[in-house]
Amino acid sequence: MKKGMESVFSLMGQVPYDSFGKSHYICAKDKHKNKFMKEGDKRENIRPGLRVKIVLKEDQKSGKLTEGIVKDLLTNSSIHPHGIKVRLESGEVGRVKEIVK
Template sequence: MTGTKRDHIKPGSKVRIVEKQNQRSGELTEGIVANILTNSATHPHGIKVKLESGIVGRVKEILNG
């Protein structure tokens, strides 16, 4: 599932994100969502989240609910 809808993502969800510096390469980072940073219901490039590791990026894949 893609990460463009905020209601599909919850703290504790396992996701793959793309960090700002990796947007051109498309390199994904896997982790657990700590906070959801995007306030709007949807975002075409992915909902911005902060992982438990402190990394911030946009969700490209949701691995589990």
């Protein structure tokens, strides 16, 4: 664990962090006020016609992002710690990592 992360780690209820200190999972008690949550993790932020960057299943290890326009939302829950799963107009399926402004 990184030095200085102890207090954040205990606040989040033993949530694992990546090398940048970002939360990979949302603690149930903090899921609506999690300061590490990204906008691509919330279904309310994603809609058809929106330009986004997603990570495809085969690109998860490399982290390569694919840009496109959302056709369908595939995740039913209101939040997902790894990003909302979408189908792009090109037919590619992946999890939203960024919303292109």
